[in-house]
Amino acid sequence: MSAQAPHNTLLIPGPIEFDDAVLQSMSHYAESHVAPGFVKVFGETLTLVRKLFQSTNPTAQPFIISGSGTLGWDLVSANLIERGENALVLNTGYFGDSFGQCLETYGANVTHLKAPIGDRTPLEEVEAALKEKSYKLITLTHVDTSTGVLSDVKGVAQLVRRVSPDTLVVVDGVCSVGSEEIAFDEWDLDAVLTASQKAIGCPPGLSIVMTSGRAIQAAQSRKTPPGAYYASIANWLPIMQNYENNKPSYFATPPTQLVHALHTTLTQITADVPGRFAIHTEVSDKVKAAATELGLKQLAARPECQAHGMTAMYLPEGLVPADVLPGLLKRGVIFAAGLHKDIATKYIRFGHMGVSVTDPKLGHVDNALAALKEALAEAKQAKAL
Amino acid sequence: MSAQAPHNTLLIPGPIEFDDAVLQSMSHYAESHVAPGFVKVFGETLTLVRKLFQSTNPTAQPFIISGSGTLGWDLVSANLIERGENALVLNTGYFGDSFGQCLETYGANVTHLKAPIGDRTPLEEVEAALKEKSYKLITLTHVDTSTGVLSDVKGVAQLVRRVSPDTLVVVDGVCSVGSEEIAFDEWDLDAVLTASQKAIGCPPGLSIVMTSGRAIQAAQSRKTPPGAYYASIANWLPIMQNYENNKPSYFATPPTQLVHALHTTLTQITADVPGRFAIHTEVSDKVKAAATELGLKQLAARPECQAHGMTAMYLPEGLVPADVLPGLLKRGVIFAAGLHKDIATKYIRFGHMGVSVTDPKLGHVDNALAALKEALAEAKQAKAL
Numbered sequence: 087m088s089a090q091a092p093h094n095t096l097l098i099p100g101p102i103e104f105d106d107a108v109l110q111s112m113s114h115y116a117e118s119h120v121a122p123g124f125v126k127v128f129g130e131t132l133t134l135v136r137k138l139f140q141s142t143n144p145t146a147q148p149f150i151i152s153g154s155g156t157l158g159w160d161l162v163s164a165n166l167i168e169r170g171e172n173a174l175v176l177n178t179g180y181f182g183d184s185f186g187q188c189l190e191t192y193g194a195n196v197t198h199l200k201a202p203i204g205d206r207t208p209l210e211e212v213e214a215a216l217k218e219k220s221y222k223l224i225t226l227t228h229v230d231t232s233t234g235v236l237s238d239v240k241g242v243a244q245l246v247r248r249v250s251p252d253t254l255v256v257v258d259g260v261c262s263v264g265s266e267e268i269a270f271d272e273w274d275l276d277a278v279l280t281a282s283q284k285a286i287g288c289p290p291g292l293s294i295v296m297t298s299g300r301a302i303q304a305a306q307s308r309k310t311p312p313g314a315y316y317a318s319i320a321n322w323l324p325i326m327q328n329y330e331n332n333k334p335s336y337f338a339t340p341p342t343q344l345v346h347a348l349h350t351t352l353t354q355i356t357a358d359v360p361g362r363f364a365i366h367t368e369v370s371d372k373v374k375a376a377a378t379e380l381g382l383k384q385l386a387a388r389p390e391c392q393a394h395g396m397t398a399m400y401l402p403e404g405l406v407p408a409d410v411l412p413g414l415l416k417r418g419v420i421f422a423a424g425l426h427k428d429i430a431t432k433y434i435r436f437g438h439m440g441v442s443v444t445d446p447k448l449g450h451v452d453n454a455l456a457a458l459k460e461a462l463a464e465a466k467q468a469k470a471l
Numbered sequence: 472m473s474a475q476a477p478h479n480t481l482l483i484p485g486p487i488e489f490d491d492a493v494l495q496s497m498s499h500y501a502e503s504h505v506a507p508g509f510v511k512v513f514g515e516t517l518t519l520v521r522k523l524f525q526s527t528n529p530t531a532q533p534f535i536i537s538g539s540g541t542l543g544w545d546l547v548s549a550n551l552i553e554r555g556e557n558a559l560v561l562n563t564g565y566f567g568d569s570f571g572q573c574l575e576t577y578g579a580n581v582t583h584l585k586a587p588i589g590d591r592t593p594l595e596e597v598e599a600a601l602k603e604k605s606y607k608l609i610t611l612t613h614v615d616t617s618t619g620v621l622s623d624v625k626g627v628a629q630l631v632r633r634v635s636p637d638t639l640v641v642v643d644g645v646c647s648v649g650s651e652e653i654a655f656d657e658w659d660l661d662a663v664l665t666a667s668q669k670a671i672g673c674p675p676g677l678s679i680v681m682t683s684g685r686a687i688q689a690a691q692s693r694k695t696p697p698g699a700y701y702a703s704i705a706n707w708l709p710i711m712q713n714y715e716n717n718k719p720s721y722f723a724t725p726p727t728q729l730v731h732a733l734h735t736t737l738t739q740i741t742a743d744v745p746g747r748f749a750i751h752t753e754v755s756d757k758v759k760a761a762a763t764e765l766g767l768k769q770l771a772a773r774p775e776c777q778a779h780g781m782t783a784m785y786l787p788e789g790l791v792p793a794d795v796l797p798g799l800l801k802r803g804v805i806f807a808a809g810l811h812k813d814i815a816t817k818y819i820r821f822g823h824m825g826v827s828v829t830d831p832k833l834g835h836v837d838n839a840l841a842a843l844k845e846a847l848a849e850a851k852q853a854k855a856l
Contacts, residue, residue, distance in 0.1 A: 087572060097499040102728065103501045105775045112497040113726055116481040116488045118805060119675070151483035151699065152539045152676050160701045188700035244693065283724060290504070291537050291676045293728030314699050315573035316538065338539035341666060341676030341729070343497055 087182055094415060095450050097108060098422035100284035101394040103450065105354065111346040116413060120334035124342055127349050128456045132330045134352035135294060136288075138263065139270035139278065140227060140359060146270065149326055150317075150348065151294055152341045155260040157220045157293040159188035162223070162256050164313035165305040165320075166277065169193030169220040174215055174253075176207045176242065179426050192313040194222075203312025203383040205269045206237055209245055216356070222304075223254035223276070228262035232285075232425035233385045234398035234435065236266065243273045254301055260284060262295070264355060265395030265439045272411060276301040282344065285395050289439035315368025320382040337390055355363035362444070363394075367449055369443045370394040373436065376455045380462060385426075385433060389453035395439040398424075402462070404471050406431045413461030419454045444456045479800060480835050481719060482644055483807035484616045484781040484822035486668035488835065490739065493673060496731040497803060500842060505719035509587040509727055512734050517715045518707040519737035523648065524655035524663065524766075530684025531655065534704075534711055535733065537726045538678040540645040542702060543572035543664025546606070547641050548679050549698035550661065550690040550705075554578030556607040559600055559638075561592045561627065564811050565617035566643055577698040579607075588677045588811060589770040591622055591805055594630055601635045607689075608639035608661070613647035619783035619812040619820065620771045639686055645669060648679070649740060650751040650780030650824050652816065660687040667729065670751070670780050672736045672825035678730045687744075747829070748779075754828045754836055758821065761840045765847060770811075783809075786848070789856050791816045798846030804839045 089106045096103050117124045128150070135148035151157060167173055173194040176187045176199050186196045195358030199215055201207040216224070224243040224246055226237045243255045254276040259268065268278060276298045283290035297305075297319075305312070305319040312318040321337050328335035355362055374384065374397055386392040401410060407423035411434065414421055422432035422437070438459075442450035465471075474491045481488055482658060493741070502509045506754075513535070515721035520533035536542060553559055558579040560571045563586050571581045584600055586592045609631060611622045630639045639661040644653065649670030653663060661683045665669040682690075682704075690697070690704040693824035706722050713720035738748055759769065760784055767784040771777045796819065799806055807822070809815035821843075827835035 090498075090500045093500045094504075096503060098503055099500050101724065109498045109500070113475075113494045115475045115478045115494070116486050116674075117478075117485065118481060118807070123803070152537065153542070154537045154725070156723035157701045158536070160699060163700065188741045191696065191698075191703070281724065289501075289726065289728045291729055311576065313576075314702070315544060315548065315576040316542045316702065317699070338541035339486065339666065340539070341673045341674065341726075343674045344676055344726070344729075356695065367632055420506070422503070424621040461672070 092300055094418045094420050096420050097442060097454050098420060099435055101290050102287060102437060102440045103442050104287060105441045107382050108347050108351045111350040112289060112343050114343050114346045117342050119339050119342055125329060125332060125334050128329045128340060128345050129332050130354060131345055131349045133325060136297060137356040138352060139268055139296045140327040141270040143271045147297045147302055149322055153293040155281030155293060157186050158295050160314055160448060161295050162277055163189045163192040164317050166254055166301055167194045167222045168308055168310050170218055174221045174224040176226040178206060178227050178235045178237060179230035181227045185258060204233060204235060204387055208242055211247055212242060212287055213249055214250050219251045221363035223256050225256040228266060231395040234393045234396050235386045235391050236393040243275055247274055254304060256405040261437050267363045270296055282348055285439040288438045291341055291377055294349055298449040366394045369438055373397050373438055377439060396435060396437045398433055398435045400433045404469055405465050407434050409465040410434060410461050413464050414457050417457035419457045473580055479805050480804045481805050482827060483805060484820050486596060486670060487669060487673050487822060488827050489827045490672060490826045493736045496735040497674060497728050499728050500729045502727050503808050504724050504727055507812060510714060510719050513714045513725060513730050514717050516730055516737060517711060517736045519741050523737060524653055524681045526655040526657045532682050532687055534680040534707055535544050536678045540666030540678060542678040543680050544570050544701035545699055547662055548574045548577040551639055551686055552579045552607045553693055553695050558603055559606045559609040563591060563612050563620045563622060564614045564615035566615055570643060589618060589620060589772055593785050594626055597627060598630055598634055600676060602715040604634060606638045608641050610641040612643040612776040613651060616646040618770045620776050621778040624681055625658050628660055632659055646855045652748045655681055667733055670824040673733045676726055677733055678690050714847040741847050751779045754823055758782050758823055765844060781820055781822045783818055783820045784820045789854055790850055792819050794850040795819060795846050798849050801840050802842035804842045
């Protein structure tokens with residue numbers, strides 16, 4: 087039994103349902119951001135972020151900052167690249183477009199390699215692009231929330247190290263961290279940015295960025311000052327280092343309640359990181375098999391391109407999201423409509439992350455699949471399809 | 472009786488103690504940021520921000536963004552002024568220095584008018600500076616959290632309109648909004664930036680910025696693109712307008728739980744805005760009289776320069792904060808040490824804002840004054856002063 091007020095089950099690709107203990111952490115009483123108790127919790131939370139990324143390299147540096155996931159793009163764009171330098175964006179949808187706009191805001195020359203909807207950019211194309219000119223950084227969206235496409239982060243990182251070893255590898259992991267495997271050190275990544283409210287299972291309001299020693303050095307050896315103030319690595323680095331060393335420090339007031347909630351969820355997640363990925367894969371396989379059985383095709387056609395924390399499914403010809411989502415809601419289940427602007431009316435998105443996946447006793451996924459079957463049948467009947 | 476776990480009373484100049492209902496809002500169950508229920512709450516919260524600022528001008532525009540108060544500086548600096556334009560900073564302490572650094576990050580030419588510690592810049596000096604060159608904007612810290620100095624916002628705004636009418640008047644209200652009177656329209660201000668965790672009485676994690684039609688026009692008629700992406704007014708403006716018109720909209724995921732908490736506290740505050748300021752003044756007068764009785768001088772010597780939500784007090788000669796703060800803590804009360812770097816070891820800060828002021832039954836202020844008296848006596852005795 088949940089301690090939460092009765093509500094429809096939120097199964098969109100973030101925000102997601104919360105564990106009771108995480109939500110209780112949100113109503114922690116007032117604390118000073120520099121008091122010993124909070125300093126300890128914040129410091130531990132930073133260390134838990136390292137664990138989440140399976141990172142033990144002491145030159146790597148986590149950041150936890152008050153803000154949306156979007157803020158992570160500014161942290162990358164204002165610090166790791168300078169005006170006039172080149173950025174290569176592996177674009178798998180909506181979020182590649184926006185990351186590109188953010189990079190351009192801070193003066194980067196952006197080249198997009200656009201993959202067809204539902205697919206990845208082939209590694210050969212990436213290799214050819216990397217050989218054509220010198221890129222300061224390459225970005226890829228690990229899971230594109232708009233399409234459910236999973237990128238090959240490990241493969242791209244290996245390619246970059248072979249072909250253009252100084253290029254920084256930047257991963258937008260907003261919709262992947264906590265549900266997709268990321269071995270930060272082993273894969274030799276330079277920055278993974280994420281947010282609190284997806285597979286990490288915390289309420290929204292935290293921008294979380296993991297950086298390599300190489301990335302920090304790039305920020306520190308800039309020829310020009312950082313492009314932003316709030317999103318400046320130089321301003322936050324000593325703060326994060328101090329907190330992790332159990333010393334109070336001030337640049338801007340951290341959101342103390344959200345940090346407590348993040349501490350709670352990361353303590354749960356990092357108790358078994360490989361187990362976390364395994365169960366997300368298992369449940370994802372089940373969802374995708376059920377979708378196929380219902381005759382629903384995924385946007386991500388090839389299995390290796392399918393995310394494990396969400397499923398984006400085309401509706402049968404003749405149906406739009408507004409035909410199906412109300413039927414789901416009537417059954418207590420919330421899915422999301424399409425987001426990719428070219429095909430937004432043709433598909434729906436089912437988020438299966440966090441407690442809805444790790445605690446099968448809640449019945450979230452089973453109920454959702456049953457509701458989907460009924461709502462689809464109802465919608466087809468209404469349209470006489 | 473509070474529903475909160477037993478804890479020491481937090482009486483620093485932010486974060487502050489929370490009303491039970493506000494804290495309960497923090498553990499709201501998971502919601503989509505574009506679901507009708509949340510869209511309504513977010514829209515209403517924006518309208519409540521207008522009420523808080525006593526603003527009815529439809530061209531004025533509130534922003535509520537996931538971030539610390541510091542992010543408000545970026546919102547001003549990246550949108551309301553362009554590279555090479557002049558900014559005049561009325562500097563009353565730590566926060567004037569930092570706002571100046573933020574403006575410089577985005578390319579402004581910054582002139583500081585530094586007031587002596589504990590005082591304001593005289594209006595004549597401001598007038599002379601405004602006549603010397605053309606300033607795109609002027610900033611002032613309404614209450615400098617480091618010193619407790621209250622600026623004359625109304626007087627400065629009047630002066631600017633008389634002497635340099637096109638100069639934008641920007642107020643850092645992080646430590647004033649909710650405890651000091653601000654009549655946004657009547658005083659003809661252009662931007663007031665604040666945060667959720669001080670006199671507004673919400674947990675930290677929201678940057679709140681109120682802007683005038685003149686400010687929005689300045690942002691929209693820039694010759695160069697905005698200097699930031701996450702802190703871009705162009706990116707947020709349609710989102711805020713849509714939410715207030717009850718339409719879902721997406722740029723970055725808003726921190727849904729914090730927005731609920733802000734909605735709860737603003738509903739309480741805006742039930743009687745003048746009453747809110749009156750009780751903060753009344754309790755502040757009482758605190759300051761008690762401090763004087765204990766022989767403690769304020770950093771802000773002149774009464775018209777004294778904030779009403781906090782009191783910064785010099786300790787008796789021979790005592791440092793570490794002599795007194797543990798004695799307070801022993802009695803269940805948390806004050807803050809000094810922050811202004813030139814004199815940080817010479818004074819302490821007592822925050823009296825929000826529920827600790829508006830609900831006398833809690834006994835927070837009376838207990839704190841009694842604890843201060845005892846802790847001071849103890850410290851003097853220990854040092855044989």
